[in-house]
Amino acid sequence: MLDPKYVRSNPEEVAKLLKTKGFDFPVEQFVELENQRKELQVQTENLQSERNTRSKGIGKAKAAGEDIQPLLAEVAELGKQLDEAKANLSALQEKLEDLLVGVPNIPDASVPEGEDEEDNVEVRTWGTPRAFDFEPKDHVELGELDGQLDFETAAKITGSRFSMLKGKLARMHRALIQMMLDTQTEEHGYNEVYVPYMVNADSLRGTGQLPKFEEDLFKLPFGERHYYLIPTAEVPVTNIVRDEIIDAAQLPMKFVSHTPCFRSEAGSTGRDTRGMIRQHQFEKVEMVQIVEPSKSWDALEEMTGHAEAILQKLNLPYRVVALCGGDLGFSAAKTYDLEVWLPGQQKYREISSVSNMTDFQARRMQARWRNPETKKPELAHTLNGSGLAVGRTLLAVMENYQTADGKIEVPEALRPYMGGVTEV
């Protein structure tokens, strides 16, 4: 959520900045509601003040043994007025809240302008796509050769957009997870956490998936309420600090977690239907940092490097792109995507996304730190990034490490995790 004070005093500017994200901020409606709110709030608080003073008076009179009947009569009408004012005020505040909670984060000044992914800006590239002396296959074809990647059985068990791995390929998938976790914990100082894969609505509101993007989630009825399958570990891990006031000494907090992710893909029917690029269920190793505000931009660069380290270990060619305003996510102020080279598609495809959410999620979550300078609780900054999407990494390894006879060479970095297996 944006800072209501800031929005209140600069509604036009907010509208202008949000336009770069393709969002129309309803300035007039907001200002109108705000003015009403102010008037009602003052009125209500005056009534409350009046009631408090009178009630105290009654208490004193009673203690002094005086007759309180006349005082009670005076107060009779006050209660009704107060109830009415309170009801009006809370209805109005709810409207304002509903409006603000649906407004995305403001892009950082450094974010390139643009409407969609076509306008993203390449920041750097790493590695060179391999020159094949045969026609490279895509991962679906490679998987079919010895049946280790099986979409049909997964479709029978569940439905479309699910996959099943077998044998050495399943092991390589697991090896990737171990390698990623070990790298982030042992080399980059992250604290590994194991978290729930189902979360409540408060957590999703905290990170920004609710209320706007409910249709992207799997929702599970549970008693009178609902739980949701996590779309990313960002949700449970970032919510570790929801409603907390963190000691400055504990910052930065750096968490890494491996979880499955579940997405309904409601808005993407027909996109990436072939292969395991876009699945309802996939594994991801996620990095999350909670930092003091002045450090978040450095942390974004650092975290991007932590994700890149995995691709470099696997010797997979990739590029880093800065997302343009129109392609930025709801909660992000700035995002770098890592795109890995896929010989099967002859394209770079997203394999990681690293974002600085600034104080946007922290405000929704009330995640604060105590600033030693001011001694006051202030909003922290939150960041998250994939390190990496495991399914997509697996298919990138398959396509980049394929041999002419349709086998897959095991990358050096994975061999310690594969019990010496060199070919899948």
Added chain:
RNA sequence: GGAGGGAUGGCUGAGUGGUCGAAAGCACUGGUCUUGAAAACCAGCGGUCCGAGAGGGCCCCAGGGUUCGAAUCCCUGUCCCUCCGCCA
């Protein structure tokens, strides 16, 4: 599933329907003392919203209710703890 107990400031923990936003301790900040530090002593110290300010409102798990007045009484829910049963 059954039976009990609990939830209060950064943390621990008192709290009688009416000067209770709340004792005390810890932590923290400042001071005295000290060559320096520790200890001791003194003082300060919750969060949030409105307001230019003066000042005021709200917050004792959450939501309702009773009352002129609720941390305190009543109802519902959530979470935690103990015991029994079941269970990977």
